[in-house]
Amino acid sequence: MPATLHSDSPLVPAVKLIDVTARYDQNVVFNDLCLEIAAGQFAGIVGPTACGKSTLLKIILGIHAVSAGQVELYSYPVDKVRPGTIGYVPQLGSVDWNFPVTVEEVISMGLYTNGRIWPWLSKQERACIRDLAHRLGVDDCLQNHISDISGGQRQRTFLARALINNPKLLILDEPTSGVDIKTQHEVLHLLGDINSGGITILLTTHDLNAVASHLPWVICFNRGMVAQGRPNTIFTNEILTKTYGGDIVIVKSEGHLLIANSTPLNFIDEHP
Numbered sequence: 289m290p291a292t293l294h295s296d297s298p299l300v301p302a303v304k305l306i307d308v309t310a311r312y313d314q315n316v317v318f319n320d321l322c323l324e325i326a327a328g329q330f331a332g333i334v335g336p337t338a339c340g341k342s343t344l345l346k347i348i349l350g351i352h353a354v355s356a357g358q359v360e361l362y363s364y365p366v367d368k369v370r371p372g373t374i375g376y377v378p379q380l381g382s383v384d385w386n387f388p389v390t391v392e393e394v395i396s397m398g399l400y401t402n403g404r405i406w407p408w409l410s411k412q413e414r415a416c417i418r419d420l421a422h423r424l425g426v427d428d429c430l431q432n433h434i435s436d437i438s439g440g441q442r443q444r445t446f447l448a449r450a451l452i453n454n455p456k457l458l459i460l461d462e463p464t465s466g467v468d469i470k471t472q473h474e475v476l477h478l479l480g481d482i483n484s485g486g487i488t489i490l491l492t493t494h495d496l497n498a499v500a501s502h503l504p505w506v507i508c509f510n511r512g513m514v515a516q517g518r519p520n521t522i523f524t525n526e527i528l529t530k531t532y533g534g535d536i537v538i539v540k541s542e543g544h545l546l547i548a549n550s551t552p553l554n555f556i557d558e559h560p
Contacts, residue, residue: 300327300362300363301324301325301326301327301360301362301363302325302326302327302328302329302361302362302456302457302488303323303324303348303359303360303361303457303488303490304323304324304325304358304359304360304361304363305321305322305323305324305347305357305358305359305360306322306357306358306359306360307320307321307322307356307357307358308320308321308322308323308347308354308356308357308358308359309321309355309357310340310343310344310347310352310355311355312343317343317511318340318343318344318511318512319512320356320357321344321357321512321513322513323344323507323513325488325490326488327362327488328483328488329488329489329490329504329505330480330483330488330489330505331489331490331491331503331504331505331506331516332491332492332493332499332503332505332506332507333345333490333491333492333493333509334492334494334496334499334506334507334508334509335508335509335510335514335531335532336510336531336532337494339509339510339511340510340512341509342461342492344509345459345490345492347359347366348361348366348459348490349366349374349459350366350367350369361373361374362456372398372453373453373455373456373457374455374456374457374458374459375398375450375453375455375457375458375459375487376458376459376460376461377443377446377447377449377450377458377459377461378446378461379462379465380439380442380443380446380465380466381462381465381466383442383446385434385435385442386435387434388433389433389434390430390431390432390433390434391421391426391429391430391431391432391434391437391441391445392417392421392430392431394434394445394446394448394449395417395420395421395430395445395452396409396413396417396449396452397449398448398449398450398452398453399413399453416452417430417448417452418430420448420451421448424445424447424448424451424478425441425444426441426444426445426448429441438471439466439468439471440467440474440475443463443467443471443475444475444478447460447463447475447478451487455487456487456488457487457488457489457490458479458482458487458488458489458490459489459490459491460479460489460490460491460492461491461492462491462492462494463475463479463491463493464476464493464495464498465493465494472495472498473498473501473502476498476501476502477502479502480502496523499519500519500520500523503519504518505517505518506518506519506522506523508522508528508530508531509531510530510531510532510533514527514530514531515527515531
C-alpha cells in the first residue's frame with residue numbers, strides 16, 4: 289500500500305539518493321549519485337543545459353526508473369509514496385496554452401493526483417481552490433482562460449495546482465524561466481513564504497542571481513554532484529568553473545559577488 293509521508297523529524301531527509309545510476313538506453317546520465325535534501329529545506333539545483341537536472345527531478349518524482357541504487361522520500365521508497373504527497377510544477381514551456389481550460393480548472397487538476405474518481409468538485413473543494421487562489425494572488429482570474437493571463441499568473445496557477453493537496457515536498461522545474469525579472473523575484477519570494485510554512489522545496493534554475501538572492505541552499509550539478517551549501521560559500525571560481533566547464537571569475541564588491549565569464553556580468557547578492 290502506498291505510504292503517506294508522516295515524519296517531520298529534521299533527522300529524516302526529505303530526499304535521499306543512495307548510489308543512484310540513471311540512464312536513457314545506453315546513455316548514462318549520472319552514476320553512483322548520493323544526495324540528501326534536508327526536511328524543510330529550500331534548495332536549488334544549478335548547472336549547465338543537459339547536465340541531468342531534469343532527469344534528477346524525474347527520479348525523485350518516481351517517473352524515471354533508476355538503473356541502480358535507491359531513492360527514498362522521508363525514509364520511504366519513492367515507489368511506495370502515496371500520489372499527491374509530492375507537488376510538481378513543470379517547465380511552463382511544456383504547457384499547451386491553447387488548451388481550452390480555465391485557471392480554476394487547472395488548479396482542480398491537482399486533486400486528481402490522489403486517485404479520486406468523481407469528475408465534479410464539491411463545495412468544500414471549490415472553497416479550497418478559491419482560498420488557495422486568493423493566497424497566491426490569482427483569485428480574480430479563476431474563470432479566465434490560461435492563455436489570457438500573464439506569465440506570473442500562469443506560474444502561480446500551476447503552483448496552486450501543485451499545492452492543492454497540501455504536499456510535504458514541492459518540486460519545480462525552472463520556475464523562473466520565461467518570465468521577467470520582477471516576476472522572478474515575486475515567484476521566489478512566494479516560494480520562500482511557502483517554505484516557511486514547512487514544505488520542503490527543490491527547484492532547478494539557470495539564474496544564479498535569483499539563487500543567491502533568495503535560496504538558502506544550492507546544489508551545483510553536472511552529471512553528478514559538484515558541491516552543495518550556502519550560495520556565498522560555494523559560488524567560487526573553482527566550483528562554478530567545474531560546474532559549467534568554462535572560465536568563471538568571482539569578484540567580491542560591496543556586499544555582492546561579481547560573476548564574470550564570456551557572457552555579460554551578473555551581480556549576485558553575497559548574503560541571501
